[in-house]
Amino acid sequence: MNDGTRAGPDDGPGSPDGSDGTPKLPARETWRALYAHFRPHRWAVALGAVFALVGAVAALAQPLAAKALVDRLGEDESIAGILVVLTALVVIGTAIESVGAYVLERTAESVVLAARRSLVGRLLRLRLPEVERMQPGDLMSRITSDTTLLKAVTTQSVVSAITGGVSFVATIVLMALMDAVLLGVTLGVIVLIGGVVALVMPQISKSTKKSQEAVGEISTVLERAFGAFRTVKASGAEERETEVVNRAATTAWRYGVRSAKWQAAAWSSVGLAIQVSFLAVLGIGGARVASGEISVSTLVAFLLFLFYLIDPVSKLVEAATQYQVGSAAIARLVEAERLETEELAPGPSTSRATGGSGAAASVVFEDVAFRYRDDLPPVHHGVSFTVPGAGMTAFVGPSGAGKTTVFGLIERFYEVSGGRVLVDGRDVRDWSLPELRAAIGYVEQDAPVLAGTLRQNLTFAAPDATDEDVREVLVRARLDALVDRLPDGLDTLVGHRGSKLSGGERQRVAIARALLRRPRLLLLDEATSQLDAVNELALRDVVAEVSRDVTVLVVAHRLSTVTLADRIVVMDAGRVRAVGTHQELVARDPLYGELAATQFLASEPTRPDGAPERAVEEDEAGVPAS
Template identity: 60%
Template sequence: MTDQATERSGGRRADEPPAWRVLLGYVRPHRWALLAGALLSLVTGATGLALPLVARSLIENLTADKAISGALLWLTLLVVANAVIGALGAYVLQRTAESVVLTARRSLTSYLLRLRVSAVDASEPGDLLSRATSDTTLLRAMTTQSLIGLGTGGLTLVATLVMMGVVDLVLLGVTAGVIAVAAVVIGVIAPLIHRASKRAQKSVGDMGASLERVLGALRTVKAAGAERREERTVHAAAERSWEASVEAAKWSAIAGNTVGLAMQGAFITVLAVGGARVATGAIEIGTLVAFLLYVFYLMAPLQDVVQAITQYQVGSAAISRMREVWRMPAEPERSDEEPARSPSEEPAALAFEGVRFRYAPDLPLVHHGVDFAVPPRGMTAFVGPSGAGKTTVFSLVERFYDVTDGRVTVDGRDVLEWDLPELRAAIGYVEQDAPVLSGTLRDNLLFGAPVTSEAELAGTLRTARLESLVERLPEGLDTVVGHRGTKLSGGERQRVAIARALLRRPRLLLLDEATSQLDAVNEAALRDTVADISRRTTVLVVAHRLSTVTSADRIVVMEAGRVRAVGTHSELVAANPLYAELAATQFLTEHDAAGPGPAVGVTAEPAS
């Protein structure tokens, strides 16, 4: 199916279910509550349908000079019952609709958390957030006004027309003709509402993406004096949403007023034709009054049906945007509740065999046949110019991405054959920017190992040299560290990330520029800690300083996505010109590396 054809079908591919089936999937767990609400709505409609008949009886009794107390009592009871049952039905339906929205949000957010990293990299976080929040909210109206409104409104409409036929078939024919004209007009307008609604929702997502981009780098924006420029970008997206929403509102208003116009036309026509029939004696005045009451009563179910159609267009536009998320590649769903720890304590072996990799089919290769092997235990350092593909090695080990060609093996088994939670349970990973999440320091430390003893936590704090930080914070481990750890320094965030990885007791520890923001004293202490850990597990380090490299058991030199050499520091200085140049220009000098001193770092390795 072409993109144009997909757009015409509401953003749905040929192999995908229509929007109403998707909605029914969310409704199914709440079907009994929804059925109860629908039945209450039908009862409300039935009490309303009885009102014109009681009114006709009242008029006939007045004409015949009979008692009207019984008719008045029934009329009062019906009005009260209509109000009470209607309110109860509305509450049940609204509550159920909120439950449907909750089900949709749970489903969509669970899928979002399982998306492949490549899918998230190709998207705007703000737009994805919009799909899980504002788009799912539209399912509320779709449930109450489309699913139930079309059902109860349609049934009430049919029942009303039947009752009108019972009262007078000629007047029914007049009314049906006017309604048919309105139906044709609404059928033309409905697709226009869908397209405008989808554009409005997309613009809301664009606005969210723009705002998230600004707030995520607010210091940079302010330092660059770019507030006004970014403000114009966000406002432009908001204006596009406004324009599309106004267009949708215009067509919805035309549809709604078409119904009003049709009913007014029907009333005038019925009044004229009915008056003539009363004058000729074909019907009684009470019959005309009853029929006119039905014409008035017809307005509510007819509006319900029209509103159901318009809300369906709005809701199906939201579902089409949610479908776009479900089309994104995702990882298998986890079966357990908490992040697992590796069941084995043995260090892991790692190997790359002819690995070729590109981030997208239209992008150049990042790895051009990478080969190296890392035995269990010990520390292996990866060095090379920026863009050599060092960070990509770690991403492939974690299976954030899968190789384009070749194999990555852990313990001799291709990572593609591992159960993904089991593979990641064996790995501790410290990223370049060492992200810290909103919450307390304790929450961040235990993020990957929630079931950790206080003794183990205290030992890891000592290992990562975080004890002084905990003592300094006003509430210790229970201090809230702020959004993205804004209350911590860069070096403190790195130490938190390292401690978080160590608490998982990994068989394979990946440190990507893990000491880049540490001062010389803490860097030296942590280097000794990593050296000690490497005696018990396998450690891979993207090297930042020569002091880290010289203590490594082996060094992998990378350039332009290829492994140029593997060896120890002394071997590579003597035999590899690239490594010798890196050691002389980007790392510390041999003299500085021999003892403590000011650390001269390299720029951070990009995620490539």
Template identity: 60%
Template sequence: MRTRPAGDEEGAGSSTPPAPPVSLLRSGRALLEHIGPYRWRIVLGGLLGLAGAAAAVGQPLAARALIQDLGRHDAVAGALTLLSGLVLLGAVLKALSQYVLAHAAESVVLNARSRLTTRLIRLKVRELERTEPGDLLSRVTSDTTLLRQVTTQSVVSAVTGVLTLIGVVVMMATLDPVLLWTTLAVVVLVGAVISGVLPRISRATAHAQAAVGAMGALLERTLGAIRTVKASGAEERETARVRRAAEDAWHRGVQAAKWQAVMGTAAGLSVQLSFLSVLGVGGARVASGAIEVSTLVAFLLFLFYLMEPVSQLIQAATQFHIGAAAVARLREVELLETDDAPPRPTRTRRRSPAGRPATVVFDKVVFRYRPELPDVHRGVDFEAPGGMTALVGPSGTGKSTVFALLERFYEPTSGRVLVDGRDILTLPLPELRASIGYIEQDAPALSGTLRDNLLLAAPEATEEDVHDVLVRTRLDAFVHALPAGLDTPVGHRGTRLSGGERQRVAIARALLRKPRLLLLDEATSQLDATNELALRDVVVEVARETTVLVIAHRLSTVAMADRIVVMDSGRVRATGTHEELLARDALYRKLAATQLLLPTPEGFTKAEASQG
């Protein structure tokens, strides 16, 4: 059973954790890392967009020529054809640009989700226990989605917007510098307002994304223990808790939407003010004879084309600040510590079941879950050279922690854990875990079919191997009775299986791997007497060729062990066989008389039992 470090509170309110400050520089670099593999596709989309913008910039000049031809009563077919061609060409190029960029954006999101998922599954156990699973899921789903907008509307729009803006400004300057300065004065005024709004958008988005993660964490907490919630009559309280988190996420989202609305309004306002200003000043200049009407019309058309790149830049800045908050949250996950990298898949021959059993040594092991917590192990010393070793002791003495250290879910604070005489910290993690079969106390099952669960640790197992292990664990009759046999779904977390069936599936899964070291954490606690007896015989058989460490609270399991390690207060109190420990260790006699359900041995008084 996984030990939860003390001091962690689950569901302690629905308030959103404070969002960390967003560094735009670091976020920009991280964003470029995500975009890097698709940069040429993005460049192509940008070039197509620029070509479309160039076709659009040429349209006001074609319109000016058309008006001039109409004024002179010249033929207008050429000017009209040119204008129509530019409109059609600009539309086609813009559509192609949008498709290419959208394709690239989806690829960026896919790559980010793949990287993040791979990292999440490989996170060290201690890192996973510090973070709510719902919040991690939010980062994979919600935060990565924002990368799509950033890719198309921030990076590319910024580049194409700047280049288009330069081109339009140059063309406007050739028409009338006075009207150009009138336009730029309005744009600069509105830009000053926008520059003050952008940081607020970044902060508001960071808080909104954190709020969504907190809501997901609370919902995952409730659904993960839904039977307990229902049995406790706590549906309304849990619903209210999630609802408060949802309202908090709504409030944060509204705050972000408010500042984005200000940005959008500022962009629209700049268009309207610029149009009115140019119309007023330009009308006066036409009346004075400084410019022709055709020039004013062309300038007004350029003005509308100017507003598109300006809007692009505003949207780019907005989306970058939104994306910066999302990228910062993704970066947090990328900084978490992971296990060793898995080996490259190769076709290797599976270990023979007659392979050498592993030897296990704990050498003065001290361990605590966090620096501020007390030691769980206080110098644990024992050996398991082979055969079957049982770990017994009162609850909280660190028995399950022995298994967690062997699997390297955690690492010792001091001391050494040796397998085959080698410190496991020097062993490649995949190699270490490949030699271990681990059966947890709650025997979890994964959503999927029964076959998926059996082959989880040994995907290369043959049908003969599967049939053999089903017979040994007495699952063959159960599987035969299922409507789809091994392809029958087991439900979310194995809810369609009983506790005993899940335990037998877990044992079968571990045996199918043919490990050199088998760890059983109260692996038969939910079995009936008949199946428990049969599986004990299987464990005894396995112990002839595999080192078995078992945590058990039943005398029937402990008594058949080759050696028994008695743990108390984070230390090894005594080691020996069942008969030896009954004769010389008071705590073991107490455990045998109570937890191990053995009648009090002759000569063992109640006073001794109370003293332990």
């Protein structure tokens, strides 16, 4: 059952990433972020660039060899040596460029790997409010598709810009030495069409960014649908959910096509520039040959240089295109890197030994105020209570009273707006997070079970647990019979989010996982809501046993779970209205008395005239006896 305090996440309208759109980074910041990814691999990229330059030099030497070949033909000299040189230039140039391409591709994959490792490590340390503000699918798309786009811009774009630029300048210089007039004709055409290319580059960046956002929305919608797959089927919502995914996919397609259109325009402009230049040079060059101003061999070499100019120009256009595509991805990655993370300062190991050592923890709330966001109403208004250590303390009250938020503040999932939360007399803000959480076992409302085996789920918070420890906790959580029935025992796969387990089984797995940690402080949030009466009573016995040495805090709407608690904290509208035992609160707190009466737990309630009423008897299932 929901406590009603989960109003923190931003469920309002917005872009797929939870904001109004990914901000476009200034060029300086984009290059700074680009260099941060590029820097660890700069020597490998430099090596690839050297190979590419050597290949470019070999290519540039070919028109000169061709000119010499034509001259020798005119002078009726042997051309065998020139043919050997030409062949060697072609073979060597191709081989060197192939090696350079491999080095760059390998380096590009290394860039992506490093970026994904860094981003995953950071996203898993995000503060909970940041995760609740974002969409999980969008965060996943940044790790997958955005980092893939990063590959192109950090290596291909950089190297293409360097090698293309050097080759372009070298080609232009050689063409100038041959004939300045023909060079002027060539540059005039290239500059004219180059202006058109410059105009379409921003459109490529804009379309790519929108396409990536739409891909993130696809991931978000699919994650939602598969996360509630039974609900989707039971609601007959397959077609509606399919339509939602189709809309997101159509949006991604539309912007992808738009980006492809602008990229096609850029490449077509390059091809058009070269072809027009070729025709102009052929016409004007032919006239200059006829007039005797240049030789035929010079015109042939110039035309070959013009063809070879296609490669550096293409590389420069590719670099610009990849930069526009990659800059959109970099902006999204930088935004993810700027999300607020938890500072996991060094502390004691989070092993069972750490969690289980020491006395039971005490918990004190001192005038605590809290709200999820500045634009939302407060959840806690000066909450104060004391849990001295060991024993069981229960938190009850209507939905929205702020009970679950108590646990979130103890775990430091959220930071208080005012007041203090003390564990063992120390403000939780003075603890290192690993040390604080190593002392706590936490069972959430929805008792999440992760994909994997049952053993992996049980030992998730206690990876060093022995088989004997696991067997002991299976018995305590009433899971031993389940394990005996499973085909592969503890090594049975439980499915996505524990889909192969019942709700009660998932809850018991979560409880066993927390107990295996041997915490000093155990937080149980609606830990029995999906258990049957027999297992609920068994768990009550386990909790009672554990609470002799461990501080146990329980949030429950089913009061049958907490009637034996050492103390019960009654919360209402973000405040503590009463603290006492079950009998004390039935007698003196109207809200608790109403909750107890509603659930047939009011033992010996008092009538207005002061006379006791007959207690309502219950059977083991909590149902009034007939």
